[in-house]
Amino acid sequence: MKRICFVFIAILLFFMIPVVHAESKYLYDVIKEEAESGGLAKEYIGEHQDTVDNSGNDKIYYYQSTSDEEADGILSKWNLLFGGFCWEMFRTTDSGGVKLLYNGFPSDGKCYGSSATIGSYRYSVYDNLSGLGSVGYMYNRLYNYENFSLVTGYFGNNVEYNNGIYTLKDAVLSSSIPSDYKHRYFCKNGSMSCTEVYYAHRTNEFYKLTGGRNIDDFVYEQLYADDVNLYDSDFKKGIDNWFQNNMLNYQKYLENTVFCQDRTFQGVSSFDPDGGIMYGTYFYHHLDNAGFSDEEYKNAVKLDTNLKCNNVTDRFSVSNEKAKLKYSVATINLAEALLLFPQNYDGYGMNGSKVRGYNSGNNGYWLLSPYNFPGVTYGWHVSNTGSMYYFYGSNTNSIRPSVSLKSGAKFLSGNGSKDSPYIFDNIYSSVNVEVVNGTKEFTIEMQDLTQVAYEEEVTFKVTPIKGYQLNSLKIVDEDNNEIDYSETGNKNEYTFIMPSSNVTIIPSYQKVKNSVEVEEKPHTKAIVIEVEDAKAVVYEDMVKFTITPEEGYELDFIEITDTLGNKIDYKKTNNKNEYEFIMPDTDVTITPFYREIKKDDIINPWTRNYTIPIILFMLMILVL
Numbered sequence: 001m002k003r004i005c006f007v008f009i010a011i012l013l014f015f016m017i018p019v020v021h022a023e024s025k026y027l028y029d030v031i032k033e034e035a036e037s038g039g040l041a042k043e044y045i046g047e048h049q050d051t052v053d054n055s056g057n058d059k060i061y062y063y064q065s066t067s068d069e070e071a072d073g074i075l076s077k078w079n080l081l082f083g084g085f086c087w088e089m090f091r092t093t094d095s096g097g098v099k100l101l102y103n104g105f106p107s108d109g110k111c112y113g114s115s116a117t118i119g120s121y122r123y124s125v126y127d128n129l130s131g132l133g134s135v136g137y138m139y140n141r142l143y144n145y146e147n148f149s150l151v152t153g154y155f156g157n158n159v160e161y162n163n164g165i166y167t168l169k170d171a172v173l174s175s176s177i178p179s180d181y182k183h184r185y186f187c188k189n190g191s192m193s194c195t196e197v198y199y200a201h202r203t204n205e206f207y208k209l210t211g212g213r214n215i216d217d218f219v220y221e222q223l224y225a226d227d228v229n230l231y232d233s234d235f236k237k238g239i240d241n242w243f244q245n246n247m248l249n250y251q252k253y254l255e256n257t258v259f260c261q262d263r264t265f266q267g268v269s270s271f272d273p274d275g276g277i278m279y280g281t282y283f284y285h286h287l288d289n290a291g292f293s294d295e296e297y298k299n300a301v302k303l304d305t306n307l308k309c310n311n312v313t314d315r316f317s318v319s320n321e322k323a324k325l326k327y328s329v330a331t332i333n334l335a336e337a338l339l340l341f342p343q344n345y346d347g348y349g350m351n352g353s354k355v356r357g358y359n360s361g362n363n364g365y366w367l368l369s370p371y372n373f374p375g376v377t378y379g380w381h382v383s384n385t386g387s388m389y390y391f392y393g394s395n396t397n398s399i400r401p402s403v404s405l406k407s408g409a410k411f412l413s414g415n416g417s418k419d420s421p422y423i424f425d426n427i428y429s430s431v432n433v434e435v436v437n438g439t440k441e442f443t444i445e446m447q448d449l450t451q452v453a454y455e456e457e458v459t460f461k462v463t464p465i466k467g468y469q470l471n472s473l474k475i476v477d478e479d480n481n482e483i484d485y486s487e488t489g490n491k492n493e494y495t496f497i498m499p500s501s502n503v504t505i506i507p508s509y510q511k512v513k514n515s516v517e518v519e520e521k522p523h524t525k526a527i528v529i530e531v532e533d534a535k536a537v538v539y540e541d542m543v544k545f546t547i548t549p550e551e552g553y554e555l556d557f558i559e560i561t562d563t564l565g566n567k568i569d570y571k572k573t574n575n576k577n578e579y580e581f582i583m584p585d586t587d588v589t590i591t592p593f594y595r596e597i598k599k600d601d602i603i604n605p606w607t608r609n610y611t612i613p614i615i616l617f618m619l620m621i622l623v624l
Contacts, residue, residue: 025410025411026408026409026410027080027089027098027405027409027410027411027422027424028058028092028096028097028098028407028409030089030411030416030422031061031062031063031078031089031091031092031098032059032061032092034061034063034077035061039073040063040064040065040070040073040074040077041061041062041063041064042061042062042064043059043060043061044059044060044061044062044091044307044339046305046306046307046308047306047307047308048060048094048306048307048308049094049258049260049307049308049309049315050093050094050095050097050257050258050307050404051094051095051256051257051258051317052256052258052312052315052317052319052320055095056093056094056095056096057094058092058093058094058095058096058407059092059094060091060092060093060094060307061091061092062090062091062092062336062339062340063077063078063089063090063091063340063355064339064340064341064342065340065341065353065354065355066341066342068354071341071353071354071355072354074355075354075355075418076416076417076418077416077417078090078416079103079111079414079416079417079418079421079422080100080111080411080414080416080421080422080424081106081109081111081414081421081422081423081424082100082250082253082405082424083246083247083249083250083424084106084246085102085103085104085105085106085246086102086103086104086105086106086111086113086116086421087100087101087102087103087403088100088101088103089416089422090332090336090340091336091339093255093257093404095255095257095407096406096407096408097255097257097404097405097406097407097409098404098405098409099257099332099336099402099403099404099405100402100403100404100405101331101332101400101401101402102116102117102118102400102401102402103116103400104116104117106421109421110418110419110420110421111418111421112418116400117363117364117365117398117399117400118238118239118242118398118399118400118401119235119238119242119398119399120363120396120397120398121234121235121237121238121366121396121397121398121399122233122234122235122393122394122395122396122397123135123233123234123235123366123370123377123379123391123393123394123395123397124136124139124233124234124377124379124393124394135263135370135377135393136228136229136233136261136263136314136370137229137233137235137236137259137261137316137330137368138228138229138230138231138232138233138236138316138323139228139229139230139231139233140227140228140229140230140231145201145205145206145207146198146206146207146208147204147205147206148188148206150175150176150177150186151175151189151190152173152174152175152190153173153174153186153187153189153190153191154168154171154172154173154174154186154187154190154191154192155168155171155172155173155174155177155178155183155184155185155186155200156168156169156170156171156183156184156185156186157169157170157171157182157183157184157185158170158185158214159185159197159214161212161214164195165193165194165195166185166187166193166194166195166196166197166209167192167193168185168186168187168192168193168197170183171183171192176203177200177203184199184200184201184215185197185198185199186198186200195210196208196209196210197209197210199215199218223263223311223313224311224312224313225313226322228313228322228323229313229316229322229323229324235331235366235397235399236330238399239329239330239331239399239401240326240327240329242401243327243329243401244327247327247329247403251327251328252453252455252456253405253406253409253424253453254328254329254403254404254405254406255328255404255405255406255407255455256317256318256319256328257317257328257404258309258315258316258317258320259315259316259317259325259330259331259333259368259402260307260309260314260315260316260333260335260368261314261316261333261368261369261370262309262310262311262314262333262335262369263311263313263314263370304334304335304338305335305338305339305342306335307335307336316330328403328404329401329402329403330368330401330402331365331366331367331368331399331400331401331402332367332368332400332402333367333368333369334367334368334369334380334388335369337356337367337380337382337388340353340355340356341353341355341356341386343388351387352383352385352386352387353386353387354386355386356382356386356388363384363397363398364381364382364383364384364391364397364398365381365382365397365398365399365400366379366380366381366391366397366398366399367379367380367381367382367388370393371390371391377392377393377394378390378391378392378393379391379393379397381397405424406453406455408499408501409424409425410424410425411423411424411425412424412425431449431452431458431460431498431502431503431504431505432502432503432504432505433504433505433506433507452498453498455497455498456497456498457495457496457497457498458495458496458497458498459488459493459494459495460493460494460495460505461490461492461493461494462492462494462507463492464492464509466585467511467512467539467540467584467585468509468510468511468512468539469509469510469511469512470492470507470508470509471508471509471510472507472508473485473494473505473506473507473508474505474506474508475496475503475504475505475506476503476504476506477499477501477502477503478501478502478503479501483496483497483499483503484496484497511538511539511540512538512539512585513536513537513538513539514536514537514539514583514584514585514586514587514588515534515535515536515537515587515588516529516531516534516537516543516545516583516587516588516589516590517534517587517588517589517590518589518590518591519589519590519591521591521592521593521594522594523549523550523553523594524547524548524549524550524592524594525548525549525550525551526546526547526548527545527546527547527548527590527592528545528546528548529543529545529590530543530544530545530546530578531543531544537583538583539583539584539585540582540583541582541583542580542581542582542583543580543581543582543583544573544578544579544580545578545579545580545590546575546576546577546578546579547577547579547592548577549592549594550594552596552597553594553595553596553597554594554595554597555577555592555593555594556593556594556595557593558570558579558590558591558592558593559590559591559593560581560588560589560590560591561588561589561591562584562586562587562588563586563587563588564586568581568582568584568588569581569582
């Protein structure tokens with residue numbers, strides 16, 4: 001008996017235990033909490049720009065390792081399953097999103113970096129570049145360099161342009177480009193003046209300048225002009241094709257982030273007397289290292305982890321007309337890679353890192369950043385061991401796409417490890433309806449609003465039943481903050497942008513109010529509508545009115561019609577000249593019709609109006 005009681009109590013307690021459902025958690029908070037707890041993530045300090053208009057103001061957090069042990073820790077924390085692929089959450093964005101790096105296909109729900117790269121593509125269309133604009137994620141061939149034999153002539157340190165003629169300034173006579181690298185301008189015929197001037201970037205690379213342009217114009221036009229990004233590079237085409245074939249159904253979860261390929265010059269000196277080549281905003285050193293020690297050569301190179309994107313033409317985004325992407329996808333740049341694993345430059349590349357490298361069976365991959373232009377094209381490359389170095393742009397290399405989840409992205413389960421990656425939660429929020437007034441007096445038509453993504457456009461239609469109209473409409477989030485909405489242009493239809501929480505649509509209804517008009521006919525003395533406001537009579541209210549004809553006339557009949565001409569029923573009350581009807585859901589018009597009262601109808605007892613009653617009265621007297 002005791003055993004039976006014990007089993008019964010155990011079963012009862014089991015069913016009394018509340019069922020706990022898994023709650024979603026924000027992915028942004030995963031990296032934020034790792035940083036705030038002193039873990040393997042840090043808060044970014046410095047300039048940044050993840051939006052085209054620089055409107056982002058959220059804090060940026062990023063993973064960083066300075067040892068193999070820390071790298072192993074990161075590799076067990078940042079794995080995510082999204083869109084059927086494995087991704088690495090390497091940093092947050094200043095707009096509250098989470099930036100991801102592609103990490104291949106999952107195997108039995110696990111993410112071990114299998115096939116972590118896609119395709120094999122060239123970084124640049126051109127090997128020997130024709131001007132600065134020829135390199136980039138997108139490009140335009142604006143200038144073609146020329147190579148010809150020089151004649152003995154003048155080389156100027158600067159030029160002056162007047163009336164269509166260039167004149168060399170501070171010129172020296174030489175049969176070749178002066179060795180001081182300070183006198184670069186020359187006329188092809190060797191004279192002091194010409195209509196077209198050349199600028200010698202190298203001994204065999206001359207750029208023709210016309211129309212008053214100088215080297216500053218040459219630089220500006222190729223990096224900042226509106227048509228800098230006219231064509232797609234090979235590796236952009238590869239990324240776009242992959243996204244189109246695999247991720248189109250998931251682009252609604254992606255934020256409009258900036259992918260920065262900063263081609264900023266370190267001043268015109270890259271094309272000026274002191275020599276120099278542009279190595280992106282991240283690197284700069286002299287044209288070659290002749291005459292410099294290895295240490296000086298290394299010190300001349302500047303590593304930069306700044307996330308500020310200096311040039312509008314380098315802020316690749318779906319909303320930037322000067323650097324417009326087809327989809328919100330590209331790849332990471334050098335600054336982001338350096339944040340993951342800080343490095344010193346050894347004159348060629350940087351040491352490996354587990355957080356950047358994968359199994360030896362995987363290929364290396366391009367970064368978004370250029371290493372060198374113009375001259376022979378180089379792009380930054382990461383090997384399968386995680387080493388970073390420059391690589392010929394005309395060579396083919398693999399790619400790792402990068403996307404950025406919108407603010408509010410959540411996960412349903414997992415701990416971020418390879419064996420148990422976070423599972424992206426695409427069931428973000430729901431839309432509920434709470435009616436303040438008129439609970440049963442309306443219908444509301446909506447799309448399926450039980451699974452709504454952040455920033456998805458929500459369209460709904462409110463259709464009141466007959467006699468009711470919308471009095472007010474409010475949409476609030478979970479914190480009771482009001483959400484802006486607008487009319488779509490279709491009858492009773494509205495739209496709003498979904499926030500990152502559940503929302504409630506709160507419509508309030510009221511009965512329709514319409515007017516009661518009177519069409520006054522001749523011989524009307526007075527018509528009184530016995531309502532508070534004849535211009536705003538509530539649907540289904542009882543409307544009473546009195547009609548007083550002019551003397552000598554009486555009411556023949558009344559017509560009450562709605563706006564469509566339909567007749568409204570009415571009846572007489574017990575009060576003199578008073579009538580009543582039920583107000584419909586439209587305006588109504590009361591039209592009285594009269595007839596004249598003749599004199600004999602009033603004073604002659606034998607008129608047709610009184611003959612029968614009088615005869616009956618007289619018969620009654622005789623009988624009595």
